[in-house]
Amino acid sequence: xxxxxxxxxxxxxxxxxxxxxxxxxxxxxxxxxxxxxxxxxxxxxxxxxxxxxxxxxxxxxxxxxxxxxxxxxxxxxxxxxxxxxxxxxxxxxxxxxxxxxxxxxxxxxxxxxxxxxxxxxxxxxxxxxxxxxxxxxxxxxxxxxxxxxxxxxxxxxxxxxxxxxxxxxxxxxxxxxxxxxxxxxxxxxxxxx
Amino acid sequence: xxxxxxxxxxxxxxxxxxxxxxxxxxxxxxxxxxxxxxxxxxxxxxxxxxxxxxxxxxxxxxxxxxxxxxxxxxxxxxxxxxxxxxxxxxxxxxxxxxxxxxxxxx
Numbered sequence: 001x002x003x004x005x006x007x008x009x010x011x012x013x014x015x016x017x018x019x020x021x022x023x024x025x026x027x028x029x030x031x032x033x034x035x036x037x038x039x040x041x042x043x044x045x046x047x048x049x050x051x052x053x054x055x056x057x058x059x060x061x062x063x064x065x066x067x068x069x070x071x072x073x074x075x076x077x078x079x080x081x082x083x084x085x086x087x088x089x090x091x092x093x094x095x096x097x098x099x100x101x102x103x104x105x106x107x108x109x110x111x112x113x114x115x116x117x118x119x120x121x122x123x124x125x126x127x128x129x130x131x132x133x134x135x136x137x138x139x140x141x142x143x144x145x146x147x148x149x150x151x152x153x154x155x156x157x158x159x160x161x162x163x164x165x166x167x168x169x170x171x172x173x174x175x176x177x178x179x180x181x182x183x184x185x186x187x188x189x190x191x192x193x
Numbered sequence: 194x195x196x197x198x199x200x201x202x203x204x205x206x207x208x209x210x211x212x213x214x215x216x217x218x219x220x221x222x223x224x225x226x227x228x229x230x231x232x233x234x235x236x237x238x239x240x241x242x243x244x245x246x247x248x249x250x251x252x253x254x255x256x257x258x259x260x261x262x263x264x265x266x267x268x269x270x271x272x273x274x275x276x277x278x279x280x281x282x283x284x285x286x287x288x289x290x291x292x293x294x295x296x297x298x299x
Contacts, residue, residue, distance in 0.1 A: 015228070015232055018228065018231055018232075019224070019228060022223075022224045022227055022228065023224070026219050026223055026224055026227070027218065027219050030217075030219040030223070031216075031217070034217055040217065044219065044220060044223060047219070047223070048223070048226065048227050048230060051227050051230075051231065052227075052230060052231065055231050116214070116217065117215075117217050118214045118215035118216060118217040119210075119214055119215075120213055120214075120215070123210045123213055123214075126206060126207045126210035127210045127211070127214065129207055130207050130208065130210055130211060133207075149211055150211055150214070180208070181204055181208075184203075184204040184207055184208070185200055185201075185204055188199075188200045188203045188204065189200060
């Protein structure tokens with residue numbers, strides 16, 4: 001009931017309701033964004049876009065899911081959209097996969113400059129490699145892996161955000177881990193040559 | 194063999210790297226910036242349209258029409274003065290009229 005009142009205030013465009021929304025969700029939305037896009041400035045821009053989208057589309061919110069789930073869904077889609085836009089390498093990768101070539105991970109082609117204040121200096125290189133490997137995953141696997149391992153959400157929350165069953169989330173997680181291991185192994189093999 | 198072991202260790206330590214990632218706080222002015230972004234445009238729109246309600250718009254239109262009508266009637270009444278009268282008045286004002294001219298020779 002209380003949430004419904006809050007949603008009604010948001011729909012009415014009341015300023016205090018948006019102030020409350022930002023107080024409650026700015027950190028969580030930003031955390032989700034920075035787990036997908038490891039650059040503080042980019043993550044903040046995306047988080048801001050998320051709240052603008054909430055402001056513009058709140059009337060389309062039917063209440064089938066929790067407000068937080070709906071907001072996280074917007075955040076996830078915005079992050080994927082941002083990565084897709086910046087990731088020019090993907091088209092090249094597609095062509096390469098048609099031709100049956102292996103694509104080595106190339107740090108110079110990464111979609112953003114790595115600037116994650118939470119990464120310890122001694123782990124900077126490893127984290128860069130890891131984010132690069134996550135970037136190679138298909139969207140569905142990337143979303144599940146990032147929300148779980150980087151953002152720290154539980155499987156139930158991920159099910160609600162991705163609108164998938166628990167078993168398919170677990171399957172995606174398993175495949176994501178396996179693919180990550182393969183691409184990291186390839187990367188270090190090439191590195192040793 | 195040792196190489197493989199090395200690679201496996203590296204992969205494992207890379208996967209563990211995300212566990213050591215520290216929590217990052219959003220910038221302190223994020224909320225203010227976002228609130229401004231959300232409401233600045235709306236406020237600008239409402240400040241113009243807010244007070245200028247349809248009633249006021251109609252009243253303004255009526256005022257403009259009345260003012261125009263009054264102005265037109267004023268012009269029409271001033272035009273009723275004859276042309277000659279106007280010319281004479283003008284000539285007298287600037288002492289161009291021959292009738293009022295005084296000659297020193299007379």
